Amino acid sequence: MTSVAVVNHGSANIDSLVGALKQIGAESAVTRDPECVTSAPIVIIPGVGHFSHAIRQLRESGLGHALKKRAAKNMPLLGICVGMHLLCSSSAEAPGETGLNVFPYPVLPRSNGINVSWSALDLSFEEDAPTLLNEFASYYFCHSFSVLNSGQEEVAATFGQDLNEVAILRKGNVVGIQFHPELSQDSGLIFLGRLLDTWRST
Amino acid sequence: MKRLCGVVLHNEGWVVNSYGFERHLPTGRLSPKLDELQRWQIDEIILLAIKGKDAALPALDLLSGVSRDRLHTPLSVGGGIEDLEAAERCFESGADRVVLGASVRRSPKSIESIAGKFGIQAVLPSLPVCSFNASFVAFHPETKALGPAVEELSSIPSDWPGEILLQDVRADGALRAFDLQLLLAVKDVWPKASFICCGGLRSGAVIPSLLTQEKVSAVGLGNLLGQKEGIVARLKGEAAGSVRSFQPR
Numbered sequence: 001m002t003s004v005a006v007v008n009h010g011s012a013n014i015d016s017l018v019g020a021l022k023q024i025g026a027e028s029a030v031t032r033d034p035e036c037v038t039s040a041p042i043v044i045i046p047g048v049g050h051f052s053h054a055i056r057q058l059r060e061s062g063l064g065h066a067l068k069k070r071a072a073k074n075m076p077l078l079g080i081c082v083g084m085h086l087l088c089s090s091s092a093e094a095p096g097e098t099g100l101n102v103f104p105y106p107v108l109p110r111s112n113g114i115n116v117s118w119s120a121l122d123l124s125f126e127e128d129a130p131t132l133l134n135e136f137a138s139y140y141f142c143h144s145f146s147v148l149n150s151g152q153e154e155v156a157a158t159f160g161q162d163l164n165e166v167a168i169l170r171k172g173n174v175v176g177i178q179f180h181p182e183l184s185q186d187s188g189l190i191f192l193g194r195l196l197d198t199w200r201s202t
Numbered sequence: 203m204k205r206l207c208g209v210v211l212h213n214e215g216w217v218v219n220s221y222g223f224e225r226h227l228p229t230g231r232l233s234p235k236l237d238e239l240q241r242w243q244i245d246e247i248i249l250l251a252i253k254g255k256d257a258a259l260p261a262l263d264l265l266s267g268v269s270r271d272r273l274h275t276p277l278s279v280g281g282g283i284e285d286l287e288a289a290e291r292c293f294e295s296g297a298d299r300v301v302l303g304a305s306v307r308r309s310p311k312s313i314e315s316i317a318g319k320f321g322i323q324a325v326l327p328s329l330p331v332c333s334f335n336a337s338f339v340a341f342h343p344e345t346k347a348l349g350p351a352v353e354e355l356s357s358i359p360s361d362w363p364g365e366i367l368l369q370d371v372r373a374d375g376a377l378r379a380f381d382l383q384l385l386l387a388v389k390d391v392w393p394k395a396s397f398i399c400c401g402g403l404r405s406g407a408v409i410p411s412l413l414t415q416e417k418v419s420a421v422g423l424g425n426l427l428g429q430k431e432g433i434v435a436r437l438k439g440e441a442a443g444s445v446r447s448f449q450p451r
Binding site for chain 1: 203204205240243245246269270271272273274275276277293294295296297298299317318319320321322323324363364365394396419420445446449451
């Protein structure tokens with residue numbers, strides 16, 4: 001069993017993520033303990049939530065500092081949706097707030113508003129992406145803000161019109177994804193399973 | 203891609219068909235229906251409890267019968283959610299989004315507070331309405347009567363940028379199709395919103411036609427889902443190009 005620490009930032013759909021991890025055979029524990037976040041083999045920041053509320057929770061609990069420390073050590077870390085946004089420098093959802101700045105890019109409002117949809121991804125940016133994702137599959141997105149693709153080296157996959165929105169940011173073992181694997185049925189479970197397997201093997 | 207959503211009405215562990223929002227017919231247990239909808243690759247499940255106004259929080263009762271260990275499909279939950287605290291309990295119990303119905307009218311501020319914590323995309327206000335004598339009227343669950351839609355129009359902010367569940371009350375469980383006039387009426391009231399249309403959606407050209415509307419992000423299928431295996435795959439085939447295709451295992 002792989003042990004995964006799921007960060008509780010106070011507004012996430014934790015039950016869905018824990019259920020998905022259980023389905024793929026990963027043992028998980030929900031935590032607000034910075035020490036646990038620093039030392040766990042794998043950490044996931046779940047999606048759902050407003051950037052402002054979540055970043056304040058991370059800052060006040062010390063979890064934000066622990067997550068930055070973890071990212072600096074290149075330890076396995078996955079941020080889902082707002083979890084990815086928290087790893088960025090800032091978000092237009094919460095003007096004046098700063099993110100964890102692991103990925104030094106701002107999260108911006110989508111030009112055409114909210115996106116609740118299933119979308120395929122463009123995986124042509126990184127060699128590893130096709131091994132984690134199925135190019136013929138669709139993944140579930142639910143967001144109003146996103147990171148724009150401007151050719152950043154961490155961009156591993158994109159989606160949307162003109163492929164201008166980032167679906168996956170990856171810097172070593174730190175991964176941010178805009179879609180929700182825990183809600184993407186078989187495609188999402190396969191992605192989660194492969195990502196955890198990759199981390200387990202390294 | 204736009205979505206085909208399963209709108210599942212529920213009462214005490216039973217899925218019910220709805221007829222005009224007034225009569226309800228039990229059709230089976232909830233848990234197997236959710237498993238079935240996931241197997242059919244429905245794009246999202248919208249679970250609505252239909253208990254009366256005296257129930258403390260029917261949405262939570264509903265969630266107690268749902269296991270997220272097996273359900274990996276987006277789950278929106280509604281029924282009796284009146285404030286932020288109730289919404290928090292729903293998210294903690296397995297919801298991915300919350301549906302705000304009559305509660306929005308009682309406490310318009312709740313929509314702001316819930317969106318302020320969970321994000322606009324996690325909040326889905328519902329709007330049970332119909333057109334009557336060329337006017338726009340709303341269904342009031344407490345009285346089960348149709349009346350002026352003034353409260354509904356003011357309870358959701360006019361600049362709401364999220365989705366709204368647009369329920370055609372007169373087409374619910376009836377032979378008539380979803381009234382396109384409703385969509386034309388509301389899209390100017392909430393110009394930034396997109397709509398999940400439900401009520402009166404069966405097969406034929408209605409669903410693909412609705413999905414071609416710019417402001418429609420999804421359609422909600424209700425009683426139709428009581429039909430045999432393959433209905434979702436068939437509907438996805440009819441709406442090919444607009445929705446995620448069915449992938450045979």
